[in-house]
Amino acid sequence: SQTIHQWPATLVQPVGSPLSLECTVEGTSNPNLYWYRQAAGRGLQLLFYSVGIGQISSEVPQNLSASRPQDRQFILSSKKLLLSDSGFYLCAWSPLGSGSSYNEQFFGPGTRLTVL
Amino acid sequence: ILNVEQSPQSLHVQEGDSTNFTCSFPSSNFYALHWYRWETAKSPEALFVMTLNGDEKKKGRISATLNTKEGYSYLYIKGSQPEDSATYLCARSNAGGTSYGKLTFGQGTILTVHP
Numbered sequence: 313s314q315t316i317h318q319w320p321a322t323l324v325q326p327v328g329s330p331l332s333l334e335c336t337v338e339g340t341s342n343p344n345l346y347w348y349r350q351a352a353g354r355g356l357q358l359l360f361y362s363v364g365i366g367q368i369s370s371e372v373p374q375n376l377s378a379s380r381p382q383d384r385q386f387i388l389s390s391k392k393l394l395l396s397d398s399g400f401y402l403c404a405w406s407p408l409g410s411g412s413s414y415n416e417q418f419f420g421p422g423t424r425l426t427v428l
Numbered sequence: 429i430l431n432v433e434q435s436p437q438s439l440h441v442q443e444g445d446s447t448n449f450t451c452s453f454p455s456s457n458f459y460a461l462h463w464y465r466w467e468t469a470k471s472p473e474a475l476f477v478m479t480l481n482g483d484e485k486k487k488g489r490i491s492a493t494l495n496t497k498e499g500y501s502y503l504y505i506k507g508s509q510p511e512d513s514a515t516y517l518c519a520r521s522n523a524g525g526t527s528y529g530k531l532t533f534g535q536g537t538i539l540t541v542h543p
Contacts, residue, residue, distance in 0.1 A: 316471075344529045355434075355535030356517065371530075402472070406529040414460035414479055415521035415529040419471040 314339035318403050318420035327426055331376075331390040333423050335403030338384065343405040345386040346417065347378055351399040362386060398427045432520050434534035441508050442542050448504045449537040451518030455499035459523040462531060463492055463503055464513040475503075478483075510540040515539070 315338045325331060337343050347359045358371045360378035368378050375394050379387045386403055401424075404417040433452045442445050446498065460479045464472040476485040481496040489506045505512055515538050519531035 319536070348531070348533075356519075356533040358530060361530060414462075414477045415531060416474055416477050417529070417531055418474070419464075421471050427470065 314405075314418065316403060316405055316420040317399075317417060318423055320423060322422065322424045325393050326426065327427055328392045329396055331388070331393050331397070331425070333388040333425075334401075335388075336384055337386075338407045340384070340405070340407065342383060343407060344420055345380060345388065346404040346406075347388050348402045348404065349399045350402070351396075356402065361391070362394040363403070378415055393427045395427050398425055400424050432518060432532050432534040434516075434518055434537050436537060437535065438538040438540070440540045440542065443509060443542075445508050446506045446538070447508055447539065448502050448505065449516060449539075451501045451534055453499050453501075453518070453520040453532075453534075455496055457522050458496050458499075459521045461494055461496075461501050461517040462518065462521070463501070463519040466517055466536070468514075472517060505539070508539075510543050511543045513539055513541045 317333055317336050345362045348356045349359055350356050360368055360370055362368050362380045365380055365383055376390050400422050402422045403420040406415060406417045435450050460477055462477050463475040465475050466472040476492045478485055478494040483494040485492050489505045492501060501529045503516055515536040517533055517536045519533045521531050
């Protein structure tokens, strides 16, 4: 069966520090991968998605970047965190050619990031 | 409607009450409508995926309906229990190869069921 891991679970970082959040998926190949953020009082916002190794698309202009160095690894990064980067970050995957599943996505446990 | 919108934002009910909430979405280029339940400190869990106008899905005490022509879906919970307390998210996906499986989420409805 497929599982998705995210770490760390919680993180408190000072403004201006770097960030690296990692997401890995097990039990599937060539998944589509997604990073979402939920800021306080707001819905889930899609930040990045990837359809393959090295292929990253950004949905919104921001202070963050993403990379996919391996098929089942997705990393969210920042060189210098801002206060506005605080929020709950979720990684998700969907099967390649996910039309058969109507684009259903499966979520990791998330990382709560607090920038002080 | 340009975005996915959910109402109400939050809801407090007593144990045993039945409740429902709404998801409104753009009806053009529609592919599927998803409902997720998101409990605190857990991953969002898929409840339903609906694709056809008039679809009705049911899982235990929870059911959902879909109207793709007018762009709305209702989620119903019958006889709410405290363990139903969660944020309920709906999300819409577009048709077409360039959609890359992306989902557009509403802001969620926070349900609290009081014993």
